[in-house]
Amino acid sequence: MKTLDGKMKTIAHIRKLIFAFGVVAFTPVTAVHADTACNPDEGERLFFKCAMCHSAEEGMPHGVGPNLFGVFEHAIADAPDFHYSDALADLQGIWDEEQLDAFLLKPREFARGTTMGFAGLANPDDRAQVICYLKDRR
Numbered sequence: 001m002k003t004l005d006g007k008m009k010t011i012a013h014i015r016k017l018i019f020a021f022g023v024v025a026f027t028p029v030t031a032v033h034a035d036t037a038c039n040p041d042e043g044e045r046l047f048f049k050c051a052m053c054h055s056a057e058e059g060m061p062h063g064v065g066p067n068l069f070g071v072f073e074h075a076i077a078d079a080p081d082f083h084y085s086d087a088l089a090d091l092q093g094i095w096d097e098e099q100l101d102a103f104l105l106k107p108r109e110f111a112r113g114t115t116m117g118f119a120g121l122a123n124p125d126d127r128a129q130v131i132c133y134l135k136d137r138r
Contacts (some may be wrong), residue, residue, distance in 0.1 A: 038132035039129060040132055042129045043133025046130050046133070047130055049118070052064075058137075066079035066084075069137050069138070072135045072138055073094055073095065073138070074094060077089045086113065087115075100131045101127050101131065104127045104130060105120050105127060
């Protein structure tokens with residue numbers, strides 16, 4: 001009887017793990033997490049990965065990518081005098097926290113066919129800080 005009881009406990013434990021994994025795996029990620037305080041300085045430090053192609057300074061010219069000053073709460077693919085790939089030009093909406101979070105996570109999945117070579121930021125706290133920095137740059 002002890003063996004059966006031990007197996008039942010193991011099965012119950014496995015079910016809890018599967019449920020917990022399912023909840024974690026399918027819980028949407030939000031840009032700003034409750035435990036992540038917005039820190040524009042930290043976001044600026046993380047922005048160095050973007051700075052190879054983008055500026056976020058007012059009045060600076062576009063680089064390989066558009067200048068991102070003022071991008072937050074602005075229309076997607078709407079920087080004047082920048083030629084966007086069709087993948088981005090065809091998107092509708094504004095760059096809010098949700099859109100930026102999805103884009104920064106996996107740009108090529110967000111805008112299939114984009115010419116942007118950046119793989120993305122896997123860490124949700126890093127994405128939140130970059131978004132915080134971009135919010136501050138307007």
